[in-house]
Amino acid sequence: MGSVLSYSFSYGCGALRRLAARSCIVSPVPSPELKLIAALRQAAGRPSGAKCAGEVLVSIGDDCALLQGGRGNDLLVTTDLTLEGTHFRREWHSASLVGHRSLARGLSDIAAMGGDPTAAFLSLGLPAKIEQRWVSGFLAGFLRLAKRYRVQLAGGDTAESKSGVIANVMVVGRVSHGQAVLRSGARPGDRIYVSGVLGGATAELMSLRAGKRAATGRGSLAEPRLKLGRRLRGLTSSMIDLSDGLSTDLRHICQESGAGAVIIGENVPVAKTATFDLALNGGEDYELLFTAPPHQGIPREVAGVKVTLIGEVIASHEIWLERAGRRRRLDPRGWEHFRKGNR
């Protein structure tokens, strides 16, 4: 799992909405992808006001889609495609880790909206000759995580895959009506915070690529920050999970909020195994990046997780990095940073 692999392809690894947002800022993006994205954004359109259960309140443009629920709740829906060769390699990643990660990605999206997961759906494409042991390991990792967060496996689909393993995981969750934390709520003057430490997942993947043993870090079995997300709901003005890398995911918040940002480089919490560059641009850390008004007291630890103040939202469309007394533009390199030489 991890960005060294997943960022090296034309269509990227991120959710549709991320890819859509990204298309505006990363250049050059090959023409076919731009067309695909443009077609999808245009076609999806904007929800026209939900009145009945299951109708769409918020669609492409956030960590989850928000649907009309009931009994005081809105519904959250997110879907993530995990592909062998693109998101993991069987020779690098254990089966249970792949199972864990394929569900953790969705749970992390629910966390980023401040919600609680309720149900998961697993579509599994398997090569005909895959070892039963691998399949059992995958399911063990998936189901262990589901059980921990009381997520019911409610259905799915199976098919034989002509090539590698394919796992599409859809997670449904709930959040009190109107309480979902969107990406679009950041306002100039808001403080920018991040949970945990960054860059560890990518550092681990680079070790694996180099033939070394996996570094021990959050990268191996990232826990979705569900408890943290719930605790932050009501305190924050915007939130996103760090799947594509700080430099890219911060841009998503800024774009959806129509704002800019200044990040203080010295404040960015770098994982012991990582470099500053990986903390900025590495993906798959599954920490939470969020903003809160200046008057809102945010403790240095929330739900047992370290929270660090790393910058401020500003009234422009620029994103700046201040470090060692110098200010430079912070480009979204989470996607294309590892693009070359990794195939």
Place this chain on the structure above:
Amino acid sequence: MGSVLSYSFSYGCGALRRLAARSCIVSPVPSPELKLIAALRQAAGRPSGAKCAGEVLVSIGDDCALLQGGRGNDLLVTTDLTLEGTHFRREWHSASLVGHRSLARGLSDIAAMGGDPTAAFLSLGLPAKIEQRWVSGFLAGFLRLAKRYRVQLAGGDTAESKSGVIANVMVVGRVSHGQAVLRSGARPGDRIYVSGVLGGATAELMSLRAGKRAATGRGSLAEPRLKLGRRLRGLTSSMIDLSDGLSTDLRHICQESGAGAVIIGENVPVAKTATFDLALNGGEDYELLFTAPPHQGIPREVAGVKVTLIGEVIASHEIWLERAGRRRRLDPRGWEHFRKGNR
């Protein structure tokens, strides 16, 4: 798409629940699949009673999972994986047909519960070198159908696929609370009905395999029977959509209802292009198979679609076919019928 392709693989094409049910009856099923299915059924368990929006009411064992909604509605969720080489071939099937079918499969599941679709989520894995024209065609077919039924494309995911096209489509729908038509409601004495004509989709696929031009039939662009499903809600005791073939899907109803059935062969509506055998065992017709109490008047045409009385539910666990004065066991051959010689 098409049973000739999709039934020829170890994991089959059906939804998880179908595969799970099937494992009890089709023999020999290779051991790994049995283990996978057993693990999933056991792990999924039974819902423990939903109280909040998004919690699971009915999980594996029906066309859709049923989740707690609100405002007088329950939510329906279904997910279908469509794989190149397994469910379609680019040289046989047009891009727009593949897009149409990948969504139609989910809409058909919603129809079989008597529900209304509200939102769809598309996870798309594409080869790096795929033609933009193909992608545009796929989306055109998908979005045309979505628009026709007012289904909002609410999100998704994209990734590069190392081999063929991968499309996972999840559809959310709603149905009035407690009104979803399940597979489990058939009772001895109930009449068995089917909509439309059967076998056409498989006949068409066989023509394509033989290098002939596609037969014109419902197989090419099957319309999900949404209007029919809604109209039948309240009249029927059980319902399923015909994706795996009559002989297999009837067994799902019988198994979930704890009953048996007698089918009158002469009454089975065979498509002009198909044989009786294909009508019994061919898949992907996306018609509705349902049961209703004997006192319930079911017109011969509902919502503009022909409806045919084909048999009766009986108080045993056997399924019989009566034809030309003889009675024989109707084995579920939808899955393995085309298994050999199609790779």
